[in-house]
Structure formats: structure tokens, C-alpha cells
Amino acid sequence: MVRLKEIAEHVGVSITTVSRVIKNDPSRNVNPDTKKKIWKAVKELGYIPNEYARQLVLSSAQEKKHTKRIAWLASSRLAETNPYFSKIYSGINETLNDAGYTLLLISNEDLEDDVLFHQIIREKEVDGVLLIDEVDDEKLTEIKDLIPVVGVDFNYSDHAISTVDYDREEAAYQAVEHLITRGHEKIGFIGGGIGIEMTKEKRFKGFKKAMNDFELAIEKHWIINSNWCMEQSYLAAKKILSETKNNRPTAIFCAGDLLAIAAMRAAHELGLNIPSDIAFIGIDNNEMAQYIVPALTTISVPQYEMGVIAAKTLMSQIEDNPNMALKTLLPFELLVRQST
Amino acid sequence: MVRLKEIAEHVGVSITTVSRVIKNDPSRNVNPDTKKKIWKAVKELGYIPNEYARQLVLSSAQEKKHTKRIAWLASSRLAETNPYFSKIYSGINETLNDAGYTLLLISNEDLEDDVLFHQIIREKEVDGVLLIDEVDDEKLTEIKDLIPVVGVDFNYSDHAISTVDYDREEAAYQAVEHLITRGHEKIGFIGGGIGIEMTKEKRFKGFKKAMNDFELAIEKHWIINSNWCMEQSYLAAKKILSETKNNRPTAIFCAGDLLAIAAMRAAHELGLNIPSDIAFIGIDNNEMAQYIVPALTTISVPQYEMGVIAAKTLMSQIEDNPNMALKTLLPFELLVRQST
């Protein structure tokens, strides 16, 4: 390992001078010739500053340097399954990268490990944390006092942290309203809801509110929790739609496009026509939604923008440190296609 | 900041002893009572070891400590668009996490930035690099001498680095062969190929080989480069399939399921029946493939396993350091469904 010392000897100056040149310290002036010679030696010898030694000195003076790293905290299951998140990720990553940050991926489950938690959060291996999934309350309470935190794609947390989301209750309301204006009265709901009580699920709330506002009855066994799993959505839909015409819904609101696609398959296999026998509406505007047959009516959510804004919010919290808990809501849009 | 010194003073022992207790050094024995007292003080004062000071000492003795971080190097465009990669990612992430590693996401484009490159690769902010996309040759040559590298989901690189992939030429061959055994003779090809000359694309090679082996003619304007973009695949398919019956293919081999789905939409809009008028086969076995109507015949690729093995390969290169360039190929499987 090349050290300052070797450069100093090679050039014939003191370590101090070399250090000053390399740090490009503007408050100290070094003879241009010396400077040139030192840089030459640095290149030749392939010197790389020892970050540890540097920080050691600084650690007492100023507070610990920013690492320019940010943790993306999500349950691994989630990131893996849903293309929905890759768009959010895209927005986050591009924004962060432009600002010189890099993303560290940590799955929620791993954070249970105390060692990791200690190392990453307490020792500030990262400057901030982006929450995609809900973390359990206890952990969140612990984290949010130690390090800036911004949540994306959810907002039902009671904690005082910044979140970026769309108004999912209103989105669901409009989706159901759309079905109702199309004349539907018997409407089912296929939700995701991993470990979240349905009651907390805003999309379900929106569904209920719309049904109530239009004085329509909610049929309990048309309410499905799919665990965000296409297979489950498919099976559930198959079950519901196998009933006789009077006992099955005429429309189903799915909390995700993928769930809708799976459910539509079930309808197709049962020989039902979409949308005349059974209509479907999703949420997400997955790229696929427009290509499947029939194209899926859905609510387009600004995933990319959510990522961008979440990243910006977090960076401003890190850099300017205003500990305000901002709740940002982004606009969405109903896209009517062939499935309704 | 709480330092060893303060603990030492608080307990009334030397810094040395405190250090030994905290490191839990088994080769040195410390009086159990002292140990207990020290731990108590550590907890009370909230001591957190200064990683910089620690590493500074170690940096000369052994080589620089492993950071337990690994960089995932991919073009941002790629990760964003294709659910295909999230499965690979899943395999990688889970395997790494189990071994105590975390993933750092770096987009290919950002690495062009010399500062980032220097910091991440040269200063060993990570222990190793996973390549998903091809990096440009120059960069790769530079990286692979500095740090362990493993490539996933490609193997046409001439460089001596380890790769994990499936035999994509053979997979393509079997896909086309399947179409041919179904009686098709006029077969089109929709490929991805971002910035890669088609000739380098193994899937295209497999396609050509099969066509040649069965003595079928390749129609040039049935060969499309979609840039992995569903929209382009859709448009291209629409153009080809608008021709009169004699001038259009009876089957199309798509280098990805998503491309196939988009192309099928085009066929549908033109009123063509799948598979009797036009058959489709994809590659990937995207989760969606089985749910669309008609379900897509495709080649299932062990994405998750590829991720797992790539991660393991990289870890063994980091830890055991055998600089061998292993080329691992995983098995795939033809899944015949309704689109052929």
C-alpha cells in the first residue's frame, strides 16, 4: 500500500506538504512546481488515500462524514414479485445517483438481525433510509430517531415520518365509482394486504366508502385477500365466478393489475365474457395492462415520480436536516380500457 | 462521542483491557468480573466502536477488511423494465443476505463517472461486483483485475470472468424446433438486443441454426429488434402481420415473454387467431405468461437459481479467492401452452 510517506520521500518533501496538495486545500498555498511534482508521483505510485485514517482524524472535529449511501428497506418478497416497485425504484435510483448517492438494499427480514441493524443504522453506514414496506412499529420508532427516514408507497403509518404516496383511498373510490356509473351494482374486491388487516388497507376503505355512498350492499364472500399472489387471485376469482349468474358479481375491483390479470384468466376459463358478463378494474397501470386481451381498465399511479420525490425528500432531510414529517400525495388517473 | 478511554476511566481499568473485552478476543483472558463491569459501562455510556480507528490499525496487518458489500452493476433501464431481473435479484439478494452481505446498486451509466468508479472499485467500497448487463469492454478489463467479478444472465463475453447463465443458444434452438415440429415453416423472430449486434445475440444464433438445420428460409423482414420494448414489439408485429396470408409468418419466436405478449396483442387486434393463424413462443416464463389468454408457450429459465449460484460463485471468489473463470450453465425447460 502506497502511503503519503512514500510519496514524500519520492519527491523529497514532507508528508505535510503532500497531504496538503492531495487534499487540494485552498487555504494553504503550495509552490506550483512542488504541486506538480507531487501529483506526478501520486499518479506514478498509484496512491490511494486511506479513508479510514482520514476519517479518524476528522471524526473528532466534525460529526461523522456522510457516506452518500442510502438504504432501501423492503421485504424481499415484495421487491421480487412486483414490477410495480421497479418503477418506484427507478425514480429513486436515478434521482439519488444524480446527486451522487448509491442505494443499499436491505430486506426487512434481515434488519431483525441485531448485528446488521447496529452496523447499518447506528453506525451510520447509510445517511438515510427509504421505507417501502411497513416495518413493524417498534423497529420504526427506533430507526426514525437515529436517522432520516422517508416512506414511499404507503401512508397509513401513525408515525411522524415523511411519506410519499398517492391518495389510495380516493383512487379506490374512483375506481369503484367508475364501475358503478357503468351500471354495476354487484361488485367484488380482490385485495393484496400482506399481514395488514384489511381494515387498515386504504383501497378497501375507498371501496367500502363508494359502495356505501351509492347505497350498494357489500357481499362478504366477494371480498378476497390474495396476499398479492396471482395464483391466489386466480383461484379466488374462479371460485366466486363459478356461482350461478345471480350469485356472482358483475364487476371486480382488484387492488393491483396483476391480480386483475390473473382473475381475468379465471373468468375466461369459465367461458365468461369480459366485460359483458364480468368487468374488471385494476390499480397500477402495469405496462402489461394495455397489451392483454381485453386491455385492462386501471388507475395509473405515478410510480416513477413517487420514487423521485421520495428520494428528494430524503436527501433534503439529510442535507438540510429539517425534521418535518411531510406527507406528500401525488395525483393519479383513471384509464378506461376494454375490461369495463 | 464515547471512547474506549471513557469506559476505561469509568470502570477503572486500562484501555487495553476494555478493548479486549469489547472485541471478545478468545485468546486473551480477562477476569469475568472485570468483563461484566466493562460491559455494563459500555451499555450505560452507549459506546459505539469507531470503525475508522479500528480499520486503520488493521489496514496494515491484514489486507483491507471485507466490507461485506457487493455491487450490483446494471444499466438502470434494464432493472426498471423487466420483471425478469427481479427474480434473479431475488436469488442473489437472499443468498447474499444469508451470508451477511448487502447489495449496493450501481447503474452502469454512473460508473462512467470516474469519481464513483474510483471510490467504489479502487477503494474497495465493495468486495465484489455482479454484472447483469454487459459493461463496455474497456471498463470490464479495468474492473476485473481489481476486484472479483461475476456475470449473470449473459455469457458471450470474451473476458475471463465467471458467468452464470443458461444455454441461450440451445434454448432458442429448442423453441424454434418446437415450432417446426408443430408444422411451422414461416417463422419470424422478435429479439431484444440493446446495443448488441444481433449477430452476437445467442438467441438469434439458435434461431438461425434451427432454421438452417431444418432447411427453412429466413425471411429478413420478419427479424425484428425491439430494444426490449413492448411498444416496439407490438408495432413491429402489427406491421408484419398486416401482410397478406402468404406474406406473413405463421409463427413468431420472441426473445422474451413480454415481447411476445405485446406482439400477441397486435395479432389479436388484426383479428388473427392464436395459434391457428399465428403461433407465438417466448422465453423467460414470466409469471404473467400462464395467465394471459391464450396462455403463452415459453421456455422456463431458472432465474432465481441463476441468482443464487451467481451470488455463491462471487462469494467463493471473494473468500477463497480462486481466480478461476467458471462458466456455469443452468438447465431450462420448454413449457408448451396454448399459444402454439
Added chain:
DNA sequence: ATAGGAATTGAAAACGGTTGCAAGGGAATG
């Protein structure tokens, strides 16, 4: 009792930088 060994502890020297302070040298000024 006493030598020898094991258990326990501490002093001090690194590790590779940064930085306050002071000194040397030359040019400018009186």
C-alpha cells in the same frame, strides 16, 4: 518455602492521515 507457569493487566508503539504553529527564505519597504 519456592520455582515455574498460568492468568490478568497495562504501557506504549503503531496505523496513515490532518493541522496548528513556527521557522526559513526571499522580496519589498524604509
Added chain:
DNA sequence: CATTCCCTTGCAACCGTTTTCAATTCCTAT
């Protein structure tokens, strides 16, 4: 020619750990 000042440079202390080595105490076996 003496004085002052600025430019340039180096000395040395320090950052918070780890670790070598030696010192001290306490047993145990003779």
C-alpha cells in the same frame, strides 16, 4: 542595510483503536 511581511515548508501532536511485550499477581507442584 535592517526590518517587515508573505510565501512555503516541516515538526509534532493528535484522532481512537489494536496489539506486542513485559510486568504483576496468584496458584500449584515440588
